[in-house]
Amino acid sequence: MNESALREHICECGRSLHDRGLATGSSGNISVRLADGWLLTPTNASLGRLDPARLSKLDREGNLVSGDPPSKEAFLHRAVYAERTAANAIIHLHSTHAAAVSCMAGLDACDCIPPLTAYFVMKVGRLPLIPYHRPGDPALADAVRGLAARHRALLLANHGPVVSGADLDSTLYAAEELEETAKLFLLLRGAPTRPLDAAQIAELTAAFKLEP
Numbered sequence: 001m002n003e004s005a006l007r008e009h010i011c012e013c014g015r016s017l018h019d020r021g022l023a024t025g026s027s028g029n030i031s032v033r034l035a036d037g038w039l040l041t042p043t044n045a046s047l048g049r050l051d052p053a054r055l056s057k058l059d060r061e062g063n064l065v066s067g068d069p070p071s072k073e074a075f076l077h078r079a080v081y082a083e084r085t086a087a088n089a090i091i092h093l094h095s096t097h098a099a100a101v102s103c104m105a106g107l108d109a110c111d112c113i114p115p116l117t118a119y120f121v122m123k124v125g126r127l128p129l130i131p132y133h134r135p136g137d138p139a140l141a142d143a144v145r146g147l148a149a150r151h152r153a154l155l156l157a158n159h160g161p162v163v164s165g166a167d168l169d170s171t172l173y174a175a176e177e178l179e180e181t182a183k184l185f186l187l188l189r190g191a192p193t194r195p196l197d198a199a200q201i202a203e204l205t206a207a208f209k210l211e212p
């Protein structure tokens with residue numbers, strides 16, 4: 001996909017997330033890696049009304065090359081791209097159910113959401129928790145860097161998920177799967193639940209050649 005098609009595709013994904021209530025107000029941001037940097041949704045922009053020509057274009061170091069000023073969460077994307085060289089797209093949301101889980105006390109910091117379904121294991125994998133940081137705290141980038149190499153998706157405490165993938169479509173599907181599984185997790189609270197066991201996860205990992 002060339003840059004102009006990628007720009008259109010980012011706006012289309014943003015509209016889809018917004019129209020389904022997964023990105024409200026000006027929350028959420030989407031980026032795609034380019035040969036010479038990356039495209040990111042601008043700061044204070046609704047994902048429902050993005051303009052392909054005004055997306056922020058950043059160089060590899062995260063400096064603005066063209067377009068509107070980037071999302072204040074650009075550093076999250078930069079930290080993930082630095083650690084995940086095969087990642088070409090990142091979606092960060094404040095989606096309701098995943099954000100609700102991110103606020104729960106007593107989460108397993110290595111697996112915030114248990115492996116309830118095969119599709120969660122296949123599209124998201126293990127979901128570690130990044131401890132709470134105030135918006136814009138540079139220490140958040142360090143915390144993300146520490147875990148991003150080993151995880152496709154991360155959950156920021158009291159905030160929301162950051163999901164990466166090989167392309168924008170697969171990243172979008174993973175972000176949606178994460179949100180839906182967060183909803184299942186909340187629905188099942190208090191009910192005896194049987195997550196997939198280690199052998200079932202190992203079978204999926206081998207059958208679908210899953211990478212961390």
Ligand SMILES: [Zn+2]
Pocket residue numbers: 028073092093094159160
């Ligand atoms: Zn955020």
